[in-house]
Amino acid sequence: MSYKPIVSIVGRANVGKSTLFNRLTKTKNALVADFPGLTRDRHYGEAHFASYNFIVIDTGGLDVHSKDQFSLKIASQTNQAILESDIIIFLLDGRSGICSQDYEIAKLLRKFSDKRILLAINKSEGMNLSNFSNEFYELGLGKPYLISSSHGDGIYHLIEDSLSGFSQTDVDENSIVESNSSIKLAIIGKPNVGKSTLINSFLGEERLIAFDMPGTTKDSINVDFKFDDRKYILVDTAGMRRKSRVINYIEKFSVIKTIQAIESSDVVLLVIDANEEISDQDAHMAGFILESGKAIVIAFNKCDTIEKEKLKNLEKSFRRKMHFLSFAKLHMISALKKYHINDIFYSINEAYDSSFANLSTPKLNKLLKIAITKQPPPKKNIIRPKMRYAHQGGQNPPIIVIHGNSLEHISSSYIRYLESFFRRELSLKGTPLRIEFKSSKNPYI
Numbered sequence: 001m002s003y004k005p006i007v008s009i010v011g012r013a014n015v016g017k018s019t020l021f022n023r024l025t026k027t028k029n030a031l032v033a034d035f036p037g038l039t040r041d042r043h044y045g046e047a048h049f050a051s052y053n054f055i056v057i058d059t060g061g062l063d064v065h066s067k068d069q070f071s072l073k074i075a076s077q078t079n080q081a082i083l084e085s086d087i088i089i090f091l092l093d094g095r096s097g098i099c100s101q102d103y104e105i106a107k108l109l110r111k112f113s114d115k116r117i118l119l120a121i122n123k124s125e126g127m128n129l130s131n132f133s134n135e136f137y138e139l140g141l142g143k144p145y146l147i148s149s150s151h152g153d154g155i156y157h158l159i160e161d162s163l164s165g166f167s168q169t170d171v172d173e174n175s176i177v178e179s180n181s182s183i184k185l186a187i188i189g190k191p192n193v194g195k196s197t198l199i200n201s202f203l204g205e206e207r208l209i210a211f212d213m214p215g216t217t218k219d220s221i222n223v224d225f226k227f228d229d230r231k232y233i234l235v236d237t238a239g240m241r242r243k244s245r246v247i248n249y250i251e252k253f254s255v256i257k258t259i260q261a262i263e264s265s266d267v268v269l270l271v272i273d274a275n276e277e278i279s280d281q282d283a284h285m286a287g288f289i290l291e292s293g294k295a296i297v298i299a300f301n302k303c304d305t306i307e308k309e310k311l312k313n314l315e316k317s318f319r320r321k322m323h324f325l326s327f328a329k330l331h332m333i334s335a336l337k338k339y340h341i342n343d344i345f346y347s348i349n350e351a352y353d354s355s356f357a358n359l360s361t362p363k364l365n366k367l368l369k370i371a372i373t374k375q376p377p378p379k380k381n382i383i384r385p386k387m388r389y390a391h392q393g394g395q396n397p398p399i400i401v402i403h404g405n406s407l408e409h410i411s412s413s414y415i416r417y418l419e420s421f422f423r424r425e426l427s428l429k430g431t432p433l434r435i436e437f438k439s440s441k442n443p444y445i
Helices: 017-025 069-084 100-109 155-162 195-203 255-264 280-292 308-321 341-355 361-374 412-426
Strands: 006-010 042-049 052-059 087-093 116-122 182-188 208-210 223-227 230-234 240-242 267-273 295-301 329-332 386-394 399-405 434-439
Touching: 006 017, 006 069, 017 042, 017 052, 017 087, 017 116, 017 155, 042 255, 052 069, 087 100, 087 155, 116 155, 182 195, 182 255, 182 341, 195 223, 195 295, 195 341, 230 341, 255 280, 267 280, 267 341, 280 295, 295 308, 295 341, 308 329, 329 341, 361 386, 361 412, 412 434
Parallel strands: 006 052, 006 087, 087 116, 182 230, 182 267, 267 295, 295 329, 399 434
Antiparallel strands: 042 052, 208 240, 223 230, 386 399
C-alpha cells in the first residue's frame, strides 16, 4: 500500500477550517477520530478527493496572542499536527481580510521549510485576486488560492496542487487479490495496555520498546517472524526501535499511526486492558477497523490478576458495547506471563483465511436460494425485491454481490439476516462481510 499524504488545515478561529474538512471527507464514510482530549483540538479524517487518497487534519482556531490554557493547548495540538503533516493549508477569511493573527501564523509556518504550504482564501465567492491587492502576497507564502468551503469553488485546484507529486489512486479496492504468503499483522491499542510486552512475547526476546515522537510519522519498521511454520509480518511499527538505541521514550496514542497501521495490515489485533472499563477510545479504534474492512482479533491483556467471574462479566460487557464486532474472536491473555498467547495465532490465521477466502459462484447461488426459501425479503408497499444470482466481488473483506430487481428496497434488517446466514454457511470467522446489491431495470432479467 502506498503512503498516504497527510494534510493539515491551519488558521485562526472561524475562517471555515471545519467546513473545508467536511467538504474533503464527506466523499466517503470518513474515519473521523473524536477521542477525548482531541475533540476541541484536532479531528482526523480520510479523504478521497480529486482522484487522491489522503489523510486530513482539522485543527483548532489559533490565537497566538492569548496565553490562557485553552489557547495554549490548541497551539500545542496544532504544532503537533504540523509536525505530522506533509502539506499545510493555511486558511484565511476573504471577507474580513488579513489581521495581525494571520501575520503571526504565517510567521510560524515559514519556520517549517520542509513542509509544502499553500495559502487558501476562503469565503471568496464572487471575488478575484485583484480584490486583495498585495496584502496576501505579503505573507510570504506564495500565490493564494481563492476557494469557498461551503460551495466547493476552487477546492479541486487547491487539492490538485497540494498533492502534486504524490501517488494517485489507481487500485480497484473490490478486485480479487491473491493472499500473501505472510500475514501482515497490526497490533493496536491505547497506551500502557501492554502492546510492547505482547510483541516481545511473540518475538521470544525483549528487543523492542515503543516510542512515539515528532518526525517518525512516515517511518515504518516491518518485523518478520514465524509461529508453527506460518510466516507473519508485524507491520507499520512506526516509532519502534531496538532497545539499545533508545534511552528515553514516551508512548502515547497516535490517531495517524493507528489509521496507517490498520490500512497496512491483513489482520488487526486490538489489545484492551482488562483492568479498565471499555473506553470510547477502544470503541473508536474498533470502529476504525470495521470501517476499513480488516479482519480483527480482540485480546484482553493483564487477565492473570482478575477473577474468572469478573472476566465473564467483562466479556459480556464487551459483547454488549461492541455488538458490531460479534464476529470477532475474543481472548483473555497475559502478555507478561505469556498466558494463552499461542491461542491468539489460531484466531489470527482463521480470520486471515476467512478474509481472503475464495467463494465459488455455484455455492453462493445455492446458498442464496436457500436463504430466500427460509426467509423471503419483505415487501415494501407492493414491491417485493427479487434476488436472482450472486458472485464474489472482492476479498479482505469478502464481498458478495447480489443481482436482481428492486433491490434498493431491501431493508437493513434483511441485510443483517443475509450477512449472518452467509457467514454461518461459509464458516467466515473474524472478518467483516459486505453484501452489495445491483439492480436491473429490466424485470425479465
